[in-house]
Amino acid sequence: MMKKYTIGIDYGTLSGRVVLVDVENGEEICYSVLEYKHAVMDKYLPDSKERLASETALQHPQDYLDVLKTAIPEVLRTGNVSKEQVIGIGVDFTSCTVLPVDKDGTPLCFKEEFKNRPHAYVKLWKHHAAQSEADLFNEVAHRRGEKFMARYGGRMSSEWVVPKAMQILHEDEEIYQAMDRFMEAGDWVVMMLVGEEKRSLCQAGYKAVWSKRDGYPDKEFFAQLDPEMENFVEEKLSNHIYATTDLAGYLTESAAELTGLAEGTPVAVANIDAHVALPAVRITEPGKMLMIMGTSTCHIMMSKEEHFIPGVGGVVEDGVVPGYYAxxxxxxxxxxxxxxxxxxxxxxxxxxxxxxKGISIHQLLEEKVRDQLPGESGLIALDWWNGNRSILTDADLSGLLLGATLQTKPEEIYRALVEATAYGTRIIIEAFEEGGVPIEELYAAGGIARKSELTMQIYADVTNKEIRISASKQAPALGAALFGAVAAGAGRGGYDTIEEASEHMSRLQDKVYIPNADNVRRYDELFKEYKLLHDYFGKGGNNVMKRLKSIKNDAMRAKR
Ligand SMILES: Nc1ncnc2c1ncn2[C@@H]1O[C@H](COP(=O)(O)OP(=O)(O)O)[C@@H](O)[C@H]1O
Ligand SMILES: O=C(CO)[C@@H](O)[C@@H](O)COP(=O)(O)O
Structure with a gap:
């Protein structure tokens, strides 16, 4: 019998990855990675000498189409698989990565008249220039006692849809008026594949204040953000929301031509890169937290119940597996x-x-401090060098390194930075546990989980929890392929549920990181110091970081 495969497409911060997966057993036959030509545009737009504003992080949607055009045919070629053997496609994307499009779905930045306008481009998840809009959102929501805020840990992140849309309105109203939709890039790619918009529940729920029970906040709330935004939902977002286990549609003729796949191939509703990875590491039930550790880290877990946890980015019903809150x-x-x-x-x-030595600098630095004891360098750092997403939710916070002396070596700072991220994870774990969502096991996926034994051992020691590691090098892409198999359904040789797909197609490494009791004790001491700094600089004890940020912004404005 002809073997069957699905394709998972994972759009990351700097590249798009396509994996070809055997539906029967999850074997990853081959994958192809395309680095985005325009990468992250944080200084200039293409062909422009005008400096972009501070904290801007834009992308070019052409790069996403190029992934479809080059990486999909490449996996078919390398895997020696015919297009008829591919029974389903799944897509995941970094999020909240959003772009303004016209009524035909054409990105505004593709249009001659808008190509030099920063707000016509994709705003990448790490675009942090909408903090003042997020502050306004928080102020209005708290003044009105909006209940939905509890689902977002009590604070709106500047990374998410509404602050980003507010920034467009405030800084380039013509673009705001010209956009017919403000779409998640994942939904946009799926629309490019199936010919119509099928808005993902995962993206709407986590990033656009939508919930299955309550829908979006009411018009009055949006009007108080800005009178122009009163009809934001009706005018700029789709209100038809689909579960990630739903079929988005079938590959159109033009998309088939672009990708080399067969017209009519089922495509799943888009997913978020972090959330899609859970079933790829065998997580389809509560109690297990997955850390997807790459450029950034996302922590995702499920529960039978809905709990509102201060500072935790979002809780969404059916956010990963239907029937659970994620x-x-x-x-x-x-x-x-x-x-x-x-x-x-x-x-x-x-x-x-x-x-x-034939190793990377990361590996060299790791080698040099592998045998240090916790605390031996005398250093401690705060991990907010790109702001804080949980649990303080403030992009204006910044990094800190304490304890440096003339003897301090780069590798010691490297280790202190790794440790700081582990302490940040422990803060998050403790917030979950105090909020009624116990974490029994830790799992890790993403580049760092596979590349850095030292990092993973430090995480096990700091959290005092065992950590299991994804067997897949590309857990999000594999996860997307699992959802592709569900879009195909058992009738076409896939699976009817994501639980079944996970059972057959996911794998873990044999290696488990076990906490070292002596290190756990030492890190407990250091964590107390971290917590002191965390609360002092992050909870209003000393607002120096916010003041420095505003002085910096003034200076940048004066120079432009
Ligand atoms: N040996 C290593 N130890 C720790 N971190 C590493 C190592 N090698 C690479 N990294 C980190 O991995 C990150 C990229 O992770 P990856 O999962 O591949 O990307 P992405 O988050 O874009 O999907 C880089 O930011 C880099 O600092
Ligand atoms: O925020 C999310 C998911 O909600 C991520 O997409 C974002 O952190 C980017 O992830 P990567 O670091 O690119 O893997």
Missing amino acids: YEAGQACVGDHFDWLVNNCVSSSYEKEAAE
Whole structure:
């Protein structure tokens, strides 16, 4: 009998990955990665010399189409699979990554008249320039006693849909008026595949204040954000929401031509990169928290009940597996934290040494501090070098390194940054547990979980929990392929439920990171110090970080 496959497409921060997966057993036959040509535009638009505003992070939607056009045919070729053997497609995307489009779905930045306007482009999840809009949102919501805020930990993030839309309205009203839809990029890609918009419950729920029970906030609330936004939902968002286990539609003729796949192939409703990964690491039930550790970290877990946890990014009914409430928390910079050090604080002698050993600088730094005891360097850091997403939810917070001396070495700072992210995760875990959502097991996926043994051992020691690791190098892409199998359904050789798909197609590594009792004790001491700094700088004890941010913004404005 002809073997059957599904395709998972995972759109990350810098690249799109396509994986071809055997539906019977989840074997990843091959994958293809395309780096985005325009990467993250945080300084200039293409062909422009005008400096973008601080905290801007834009993308070009052409890069997403290029992934479809090059990476899908490549996996078919490499895997030696015919298009008829591909029975389903799933798509996941970093989120909240949003773009303004016209009524035909054409991104406004594709239009000649808007191509030099920053607000016509995709706003990437880590676009943090809408903090003042998020502050206004929070103020209005709290003044009105909006109940929906409880589902978002009590604070709206500047990363999400409404503050980003408010920023467009405030800074370029013509673009706001010209956009027919403000779409999640994942929904936009699915629309490019099936020819119509099928708005994802996962994206609407976590990023656009929608819930299955209450829908969106009312018009009066939006009007108080800005009178122009009174009809924001009706005018700029789709109110038809679909579960991620739903079929979005079938590949259109033009999409078939673009991708080399067969017209009529079933496509799943879009998903978020973090959430889609749970079934790919065998998580389809409560009690297990997955950390997807890459550029940033997302923490996702499920519960039978809905709990409102201060500072936890969102709780959404059916957010991952139908029938459960799924929670999302996150840290806005984890791998980016380590990359910052590697790119800015390491001398050429380290580069030479790494090249001679045939390892990356990350690996070299790790090797140099592997045998240090917790606390040996005398350093401690706060992990807010890209703001704080949980549980303080404030993009204006910034990083801190304490304890540096003339003896401090780059590798020690590297380890302190890794430890800071682990403490940040422990803060999140404790918030869940105090909020009535117990975490029995930790799981990890993403580049760091597979690449860095030291990081994973530090996380096990800091949290005092065992950690299991995804067997897949591309858990989100594999997860998307699982949802593709559900879109196909058992009738076409896929599965009828995501639980069944997970049972057959997911895998874990044999390796488990076990906490080291001595390190656990030492980290307990250090964590107390971290918590002190966390609360002092993050909970109003000292607002110096916010003041510095506003001084910086003034200076940047003066220079522009
Ligand atoms: N050996 C390593 N140890 C720790 N972190 C690493 C190592 N190698 C790469 N990284 C980090 O991994 C991050 C990329 O993770 P990855 O999951 O591949 O990407 P993404 O988040 O874009 O999907 C980078 O930010 C980098 O700092
Ligand atoms: O915020 C979410 C999911 O809600 C992520 O998409 C975002 O952190 C980006 O993830 P990556 O670091 O690119 O894997």
